[in-house]
Amino acid sequence: MLYIVGYGEMAKAILRGLKNGKWDMENVGVVGRNEEKLKNIEKEFNVKTFLLDGFDITDKEIILAVKPYALTEISMRIKGVANTLYSILAGKSLTEIEKYIKAKFYIRAMPNIAAAFSASTTAVTGDVEVKKRAEEIFSYIGDVVWVENDDEIDMATAIIGSGPAFLAIIAEAVSDGGVYIGLKREIANKLTKGLFKSFSKIDMNFSEIKDKVMSPKGTTAEGILEMEDNKARGTILKVIKKTYEKSKKL
Ligand SMILES: NC(=O)C1=CN([C@@H]2O[C@H](COP(=O)(O)OP(=O)(O)OC[C@H]3O[C@@H](n4cnc5c(N)ncnc54)[C@H](OP(=O)(O)O)[C@@H]3O)[C@@H](O)[C@H]2O)C=CC1
Ligand SMILES: O=C(O)[C@@H]1CCC=N1
Numbered sequence: 480m481l482y483i484v485g486y487g488e489m490a491k492a493i494l495r496g497l498k499n500g501k502w503d504m505e506n507v508g509v510v511g512r513n514e515e516k517l518k519n520i521e522k523e524f525n526v527k528t529f530l531l532d533g534f535d536i537t538d539k540e541i542i543l544a545v546k547p548y549a550l551t552e553i554s555m556r557i558k559g560v561a562n563t564l565y566s567i568l569a570g571k572s573l574t575e576i577e578k579y580i581k582a583k584f585y586i587r588a589m590p591n592i593a594a595a596f597s598a599s600t601t602a603v604t605g606d607v608e609v610k611k612r613a614e615e616i617f618s619y620i621g622d623v624v625w626v627e628n629d630d631e632i633d634m635a636t637a638i639i640g641s642g643p644a645f646l647a648i649i650a651e652a653v654s655d656g657g658v659y660i661g662l663k664r665e666i667a668n669k670l671t672k673g674l675f676k677s678f679s680k681i682d683m684n685f686s687e688i689k690d691k692v693m694s695p696k697g698t699t700a701e702g703i704l705e706m707e708d709n710k711a712r713g714t715i716l717k718v719i720k721k722t723y724e725k726s727k728k729l
Contacts, residue, residue, distance in 0.1 A: 480506050480507070480508055480527075480539065480540070481497075481502075481506065481507050481508070481540050481542065481616065482507075482508040482509070482510055482529075482536075482539050482540065482541045482542070483507065483508070483509050483510065483541075483542045483544055484510045484511070484531070484534075484541060484542070484543050484544060484545055484553065484557075485509075485510075485511060485543070485544035485545040486509055486511050486516050486517065486519075486520045487544065487545070487546075488592065489544050489567060489590070489592070489594070490509070490542075490544040491520075491523075491595070492590075492592050492593075492594040492595040492599075492620070493542065493544065493567075493590065493594050493620055494507070494509070494520075494523075494524045494526065495594070495595040495596075496594040496595060496596070496597045496599065496619055496620030496621070497619050497620070498524060499596070499597045499619075500597055500618075500619035500620070502619055504524055504525045504526050505525065505526075505527070507524070507526040507527070508526060508527045508528065508529055509521075509524070509526050509527070509528045509529070510528070510529045510530075510531055510534050511528070511530070511531055512530070512531045512532070512556070514530065517529075517530070531553070531556045531557065532556050533556070533557075533558060534556070534557045534558070535557070535558050535559045536557050536558070536559045536560070536561040536564075536580070536581075536582075537558075537559030537560055537561070538559075538560075538561070538562045539559075539561050539562055540561070540562055540563050540565070540612075540616075541561045541563070541564050541565065541580075541582070542565045542566075542567065542616075543564060543565065543566040543567065543568060543576075543580070544567050544568075545568070546568075547568045547569055547570050547571050547729045548729075550568065550571060550575070550576070550579050550580075551579065553579070553580070554579035554580055557580070559581070560581040560582060560583065561580065561581065561582035561583070562582065562583055562584065563582060563583065563584040563585070563586060563606075563609050563612065563613075564576065564580055564582035564584070564585050564586070565586045565587075565588055565613065565616065566585070566586070566587050566588070567587075567588050567589065567590060568587075569589070569633075569636050569640060569726050569729055570633065570636070570725075570726040570727065570728070570729030571587075571729065572587075572629045573585050573587055573604075573605060573629055574629075584605070584606040584608055584609040585605050585606055586603060586604070586605035586606065586609060586613045587603070587604055587605055587629060587632045588601050588602065588603045588604075588613065588617055588632075589601065589602045589603075589632050589635045589636050589639050589640045590617065590620055590621070590639070590640070591639050591640055591642065591643050592643050593620075593621060593643065594620035594621060597619065597620055597621055598621050599617075599620045599621035599622070599639075600621055600622045600623075600624060600639055601617040601620065601621060601622070601623050601624070601639070602624050602626045602631065602632055602635035602639055603617060603623055603624070603625055603626065604625065604626045604627065604628055604629065604631065604632055610625065633723055633726040633727060634723050636722065636723070636726045637718075637719045637720075637722035637723040637726070638719065641722050645715075645718060646675070650671050650672075650675060653671045653674070654667040654668050654670075654671040655667075657670060657671065689703075
């Protein structure tokens with residue numbers, strides 16, 4: 480059995496990913512504090528559910544998917560020593576997690592919301608004894624990238640965890656731009672979606688893509704001048720830096 484503590488956005492995205500990947504959902508348990516919400520999860524995913532109070536984690540594989548600030552409360556409500564604790568909490572270091580929840584092995588992972596479509600890229604670190612198992616579990620929700628340490632998970636949070644929200648804002652702005660110059664919203668949205676889909680398929684490094692698209696005296700060069708004039712590159716760099724710094728304050 481694999482247990483997920485939490486039934487929020489990310490827990491549901493992981494459950495969808497597991498289901499897409501044909502994980503045996505009867506061998507998944509969801510643990511939480513609200514009976515009503517547990518019932519809904521049970522119906523939606525065909526999983527077993529358990530109330531958090533007094534839940535015994537002994538020898539179990541547990542994915543922790545609650546708010547980072549809930550760590551203290553969770554530790555007071557559960558009992559036992561887990562086999563492996565997989566935490567997806569932003570900003571909570573392995574050392575901190577170890578203080579609150581007892582387990583033989585610990586893994587920290589940073590997936591994203593694309594887990595629901597089995598398209599997350601998940602950064603993972605922790606005890607090498609369970610590296611293979613961690614890679615197996617998280618491969619159900621997409622690709623897995625093993626990183627060196629906690630700090631790299633915090634850095635990955637800025638790109639992988641929060642990244643979909645940043646790209647959503649960029650996508651929305653691109654579509655708005657299309658509408659501004661005269662496209663119908665429906666077409667602007669379709670083209671923008673198509674752009675992101677096309678981009679994900681281009682197997683070249685980033686500067687190579689830019690160089691191949693940017694023609695001398697062409698349309699792209701005009702757009703890039705506007706981006707550079709408005710410090711788009713520096714702004715995005717700072718967005719990543721600030722996001723990383725915030726994870727250190729959670
Ligand atoms: N959203 C994302 O894209 C990503 C999120 N994460 C991480 O995943 C975790 C969950 O985030 P997300 O799913 O977005 O959050 P949600 O707000 O959607 O869900 C939060 C979950 O935490 C539970 N919870 C909150 N407080 C407590 C508490 N005191 N005791 C017990 N349970 C509690 C909630 O239960 P209840 O409803 O009963 O309050 C709920 O199950 C976070 O740690 C976040 O950093 C990581 C990568 C991406
Ligand atoms: O915004 C957050 O704090 C969480 C962590 C990464 C994505 N969502």
